[in-house]
Amino acid sequence: MNNELLKLIPILRRYAYTFAGNLHDADDLVQNTLERVLKKPPPEGVELAKWAFRICRNLWIDEYRAATTRQNATEEPHLQAQATTDGERDVTHQIEFKQVYEAMQALNDDQRTVMALVTIEGMSYQEAATVIDKPVGTVMSRLARARAALTMHLQTMRTPMASR
């Protein structure tokens, strides 16, 4: 199982990042998820990836979402996104990453949750609706609003640079 878990880590990080909106909390969430999976492996017949996603999601909803323990990090996305950046990293890449990071920060928790469930975990709208205990229409509208908000933020950020 350990090897499978190791393979899952990159996707779990993306998943957790989509919930948390910053790498610090995302890594913390992934670490907690892995520890819990190790303590409580998936029941027979349940895919490890799905089990890990479920634990990650529940951890986020039950423990992280309400907590604002790392408010400082989330309030300074520039530091958060760039403190760990390799000096030789492509500058364009960094800017794009930062822009998306900031745009995702602007989404509310509900929007980020639906986005993680559908676009990273690969759930259908119906499955996502079951998880958040809302109608399918709510999933559809939250996702659409999240995408619209992301698009607008990215356009807003791109415009001043393009006009220089």
Place this chain on the structure above:
Amino acid sequence: MKDINNETNEAPDISDESLSAFMDNELPPAHMEHIMEQLAHDDALADRFDTLMLAESQRKKALNAIDEEPMSVGLQQLIKQLETPTQSAKIIPFTQRLKMYTPRFTTAVAASFAALFGFVLSYGLQQPHVDSSGINTQIVQQLETTVSGKKYMFANQAVILRASFKNNMGKICRQYRTRETTNIAAEKVVHVTDNIACRNDMGHWQLNAKIPLPIMNESEYQTATNHSALDAILDQMGAGDFFTKAQEQLSVDNGWQ
């Protein structure tokens, strides 16, 4: 600046919600078909859709970039623990291997490799621990019968033989790269590995080194190679003259004797 909410008014029968659901293939077939037709004829709608798709693509790209970000210390420590129990028999962390087999490598260099690549590798320099079952039998056949430079597909795995050489013990070795695609959740993930196999005294191929490259999303194009790690291993194996194509062909013809 474009306001996509205002743009919604340009095609009032197709909302942002519908476009978003269309992207996820979550609409009834008739509705999907309708949007498809509209996209073909309505430039404003097509523009809205393209804008959404662009943002979606940027989001995915940025999320993939997380793979390049260093992990927290806690997560790194947990990964080390995960690697230890199941792999200790065959795979020893790079830093330990370097200490065991390569005294001329300083700890600092070893540590920097580990920090840079964040991988473990299986590396048996004197007494390879990985037996022939460590290599897929189809790959063994390619090692035995094929010269370098060609790519072969086996189910979800692609293999390309890259070079042949003799190590410092006079054994014939071959370097090859595998590329395996697996489905994890909504994504296809590509695992690329550089490998070195050598023929043992019994004339069987044995896996001597395995260097996983960073895990990628399928949409990413792999250009990076862990040249430093690979070069270090080749150095330690005493890889001298690499075979020419003609020498490889001759070796293949002679069954690598």
